Amino acid sequence: MAKLRKTGLIESRQGAGSFGNSGPGDRTSGYGALDPVANISGYFVFRKVIEAEGAARAAQNVQPADIDTLRSIVEGIETRIEAGQATAALDAEFHTSFRCCLTTASLAKP
Template identity: 35%
Template sequence: MTSPNQKPPRPGAQSRDSRTAGDRTLSDAAYESVLAMIAGGEFAVGSKLPSEEVLSQQLEVSRPILRRALKQLREDGVISSRQGSGSFVMRRPEGVMLQFAPIGSIADIQRTFEFRAAIEGEAAYIAAQRRDENDLKRLRSALAELDRCVQAGELGVDADEAFHEAVCTASDNKYFLAARSSMKSNILTGMNLTRSLSMTKTKDRLALVQQEHYAILDALVAGDPPAAREAMRVHVLNARKRVFEGASL
């Protein structure tokens, strides 16, 4: 119901927020479609993507929507645009990513990694100042369980999540936990994806991931805030690279 002094919306009018949300959904879908074509080998590394006109027709989206999707691919380092020459494929993401990632989730997983690098990096920084022996005990317990999962060939998502939650708990700031909790389902989706992909590799990949976890623990034990922040950021951003850039690290 509108108030006496409030003008009713024009027929067919949309709020700016709803248009923005709709555009983002469409651009995310276009982003995932192009990413899938690159990961599937339809566009090889070094090759030129079709023109915006051709791609927008193929994907059935407007050119502004497509440009937003291509911008995200550039930011991810998957493609590069050359003035007057078009867009070229720079990296081929893991093809098996498409087998494990829920449909429509890839763009959100990307944003989740960005969120985690920022939030958990700062949580680790503060945790290095405030952690106590109980915090370190929880962290060591989570890593011991992850070690067991690696040796047994198990996924280990629960133990991985327990470790990251323990870092936030050690910060003694409930808002870090609240921030992670607000998008926990996305975080768990990302963890399932990264650990599932690592399971398709040799055990060396999972061992490398564990080394990153231990680097975080070592910095917390040493009470070194900058090292803890850096170790956490490196770990989270490396996880993102393994998925979206086909990195071997």
């Protein structure tokens, strides 16, 4: 998601989700625009599968300190939402911390 945002292919809107953009004009990133709607829908189906599998594997490896870290970040996100503030930085921090719960060994499991 971060790479798609960075390249301008999606735009994340607080409380609303992620939306496809026409993307950068030069198309040197290797990604096409997320259009038409069928492509966008397919992207989200793909994302659901990947995120569900990642969550299952992270749950097998998570440590109490990881849970504390993730919980703290989520509380920070909720506080910012209530205050009407941006949450993108905390969202990125959450996903980075979440990714640390995945080990190479867990990713290698069928």
